[in-house]
Amino acid sequence: MIAALPEGLVIAVQVAHRPPVVRAPDRSKDDVAALVTSVQRGERAAFGGLYSRFHRAVHAVLLARVRAEDARDLVQDVFAQALEKIADLQDPAAFPGWILSMARNRAVDHLRRARPSSEAAEPAIDPPPRVEAMEALRALRALPEAYRETLIMRLVEGMTGPEIAERTGLTPESVRVNLHRGMKLLRAQLDPEGAPADEEAP
Amino acid sequence: MSDDYLWDKTGEPDPEIASLEQALSSLRHEGEWQDPAAATSAASPPASSREPAKVVPIAAARRPARRPLWLAAGGLALAASIALWLALAGSTPPDPPAARTDPTASSPEPLPASNAAPSTAVPSPPAPAQLACSADADGFPFEAAAPVQCAGSPARAGKLPPDTWLETPESTTATLRVADIGAITLHPGSRLRIVRTGPTEHRMELVRGSLHAKVKAPPRLFVIDTRAAAAVDLGCEYDLRIDDQGRTDLHVLTGAVSLEGKGRSAFAPQRTRVVADPERGPGLVLADTASFALQSAAARFESGALGALDALLRAATRTDSVTLWNLLPTGSKGVREKVMARIDQLALRARTIPRDRLLAGDPDTLEAFRTDLEDLLVRRAPQTPHLPGRKAPRTRLPTDPTPKDRKRDAAPTDEKPTDRAPTDSRRDVAPTDSRRDVAPTDKKPTDGKPSLRRRSTDRDATW
Numbered sequence: 001m002i003a004a005l006p007e008g009l010v011i012a013v014q015v016a017h018r019p020p021v022v023r024a025p026d027r028s029k030d031d032v033a034a035l036v037t038s039v040q041r042g043e044r045a046a047f048g049g050l051y052s053r054f055h056r057a058v059h060a061v062l063l064a065r066v067r068a069e070d071a072r073d074l075v076q077d078v079f080a081q082a083l084e085k086i087a088d089l090q091d092p093a094a095f096p097g098w099i100l101s102m103a104r105n106r107a108v109d110h111l112r113r114a115r116p117s118s119e120a121a122e123p124a125i126d127p128p129p130r131v132e133a134m135e136a137l138r139a140l141r142a143l144p145e146a147y148r149e150t151l152i153m154r155l156v157e158g159m160t161g162p163e164i165a166e167r168t169g170l171t172p173e174s175v176r177v178n179l180h181r182g183m184k185l186l187r188a189q190l191d192p193e194g195a196p197a198d199e200e201a202p
Numbered sequence: 203m204s205d206d207y208l209w210d211k212t213g214e215p216d217p218e219i220a221s222l223e224q225a226l227s228s229l230r231h232e233g234e235w236q237d238p239a240a241a242t243s244a245a246s247p248p249a250s251s252r253e254p255a256k257v258v259p260i261a262a263a264r265r266p267a268r269r270p271l272w273l274a275a276g277g278l279a280l281a282a283s284i285a286l287w288l289a290l291a292g293s294t295p296p297d298p299p300a301a302r303t304d305p306t307a308s309s310p311e312p313l314p315a316s317n318a319a320p321s322t323a324v325p326s327p328p329a330p331a332q333l334a335c336s337a338d339a340d341g342f343p344f345e346a347a348a349p350v351q352c353a354g355s356p357a358r359a360g361k362l363p364p365d366t367w368l369e370t371p372e373s374t375t376a377t378l379r380v381a382d383i384g385a386i387t388l389h390p391g392s393r394l395r396i397v398r399t400g401p402t403e404h405r406m407e408l409v410r411g412s413l414h415a416k417v418k419a420p421p422r423l424f425v426i427d428t429r430a431a432a433a434v435d436l437g438c439e440y441d442l443r444i445d446d447q448g449r450t451d452l453h454v455l456t457g458a459v460s461l462e463g464k465g466r467s468a469f470a471p472q473r474t475r476v477v478a479d480p481e482r483g484p485g486l487v488l489a490d491t492a493s494f495a496l497q498s499a500a501a502r503f504e505s506g507a508l509g510a511l512d513a514l515l516r517a518a519t520r521t522d523s524v525t526l527w528n529l530l531p532t533g534s535k536g537v538r539e540k541v542m543a544r545i546d547q548l549a550l551r552a553r554t555i556p557r558d559r560l561l562a563g564d565p566d567t568l569e570a571f572r573t574d575l576e577d578l579l580v581r582r583a584p585q586t587p588h589l590p591g592r593k594a595p596r597t598r599l600p601t602d603p604t605p606k607d608r609k610r611d612a613a614p615t616d617e618k619p620t621d622r623a624p625t626d627s628r629r630d631v632a633p634t635d636s637r638r639d640v641a642p643t644d645k646k647p648t649d650g651k652p653s654l655r656r657r658s659t660d661r662d663a664t665w
Contacts, residue, residue: 044237048235048237060231068229071231072231072233132492156229157230160209161210176205191495
């Protein structure tokens with residue numbers, strides 16, 4: 001149990017531990033593959049279906065790395081880039097991992113181009129997020145990557161575990177582990193004094 | 203803790219996760235795919251967008267502009283203009299008027315008895331249906347940049363009579379003047395009606411969406427009902443939002459609001475937030491500056507985890523006195539004593555405020571304590587959210603009293619801005635002195651009248 005380890009070791013584990021990434025037999029794989037194939041054949045309207053299924057996952061990947069305002073703008077960029085390159089995608093069923101990878105690369109590019117000082121302040125977005133939202137987001141961003149992305153998909157984007165598995169290509173088991181461990185780390189981040197969480201009222 | 207809720211949102215919601223979800227939902231991504239090709243051809247009529255999608259070779263796909271949403275916004279504006287034109291063209295002959303009370307309302311369940319309005323309210327007389335929202339109707343004037351639905355018919359401006367629904371589409375905001383006491387900005391996707399209006403009360407009901415209210419009126423003259431609670435204005439500016447689970451989220455910007463429902467009430471002064479649950483009524487009032495640890499402990503406590511009280515009290519600081527004050531008269535004796543211990547630990551209670559009377563829930567003593575806290579903290583509270591790892595800056599917000607305001611408010615009463623350290627000596631407070639209505643009178647009145655003066659209503663209950 002990570003939570004039972006001494007504090008210093010927990011940090012080391014957070015940095016070193018990479019949750020298992022296992023490809024899953026995706027239930028929606030066929031649907032997604034069919035949409036991808038349709039787009040590759042030139043049916044642009046089918047791309048709207050891909051967008052509606054994946055925009056939150058893409059946003060979560062971006063939000064895990066860049067400012068909230070930038071993440072909103074970059075979602076459209078990522079999908080535009082995907083539309084441009086989708087003809088090159090050999091395996092339509094690989095679309096989930098492909099577009100999320102594209103989102104990660106786009107975030108890295110964005111951070112590389114952005115001035116270092118711009119990361120310090122989160123600019124205003126409309127509507128302005130609540131203070132606790134930004135505080136929680138900071139804590140989420142401090143988590144290891146896999147936990148971070150999975151938890152943002154769950155807590156920010158409102159996706160369920162099975163949905164996350166479908167949209168990321170991870171197995172449901174991996175997603176469950178990521179959610180469980182990530183939530184433990186997040187609780188520790190938000191309340192280091194470790195309030196007793198399970199003392200229920202009589 | 204069961205992981206079911208974390209996994210697929212089934213089972214008993216974990217309060218901490220639910221609290222995180224609620225807070226973080228404001229960052230959730232919403233949007234639709236804006237095809238760059240469609241955006242560049244936005245000049246075509248919107249009807250074309252309903253035609254079957256054309257097959258365009260992907261090789262022809264162009265890289266969109268850096269900010270294609272701007273183009274889309276332009277397209278939407280054009281579409282809205284055309285929709286407005288079509289609506290106006292289609293209104294001759296006019297559509298059958300909608301009923302004054304919309305029977306298809308998504309709507310409102312009967313209000314709790316505790317929300318019943320005084321019988322002294324004077325409802326306006328009914329207007330002919332076809333004139334329901336015309337400028338000649340009796341009601342509150344409203345206007346919007348694009349058509350909104352008033353009594354089920356599109357309108358950009360007019361008057362909203364009582365018992366008639368005003369609905370904003372997803373892209374439009376409407377402004378509503380509330381008698382001569384203030385204004386409401388009804389945000390997109392909202393639904394509002396006037397329940398009754400009269401000299402003693404202006405009561406409205408929000409069943410969906412959100413609004414911003416700015417009211418300058420005597421306390422309790424303006425009320426907004428929701429399914430979960432009634433927001434009773436005490437002279438202030440606030441945001442009110444109904445979330446997708448029917449909870450009412452109140453954020454007070456200036457002044458104060460009393461959120462009342464399900465037999466509970468919460469006093470929310472400026473720069474605080476309180477959420478009312480449809481089943482439980484108002485929860486704990488939390489300052490904007492409240493730490494996440496406090497918020498999460500408060501959520502656990504509200505859901506019945508008494509063990510979270512210790513964490514809540516541990517996380518509460520002097521700037522969270524509003525939370526402690528609201529918590530004080532609730533719960534068992536043991537809970538109240540714990541809260542009182544924390545209040546004393548933070549040196550928030552003057553020696554002249556009797557501990558035993560506070561513990562007994564004596565209304566006058568609680569009121570005196572609230573006023574004392576207000577004096578103690580209103581000018582000492584951090585002006586901007588305190589974020590982890592940073593010192594709270596001491597910049598002044600537009601809503602804060604200026605030195606001129608302070609001088610004006612203090613002039614007739616000899617009240618001085620309070621800026622006391624926790625260990626400062628405290629002003630003597632008579633235990634039973636209802637200081638809400640009686641200002642200190644140690645300055646001799648110059649006009650021969652007793653110096654019975656309330657503070658200006660819009661600042662009456664500031665904290």
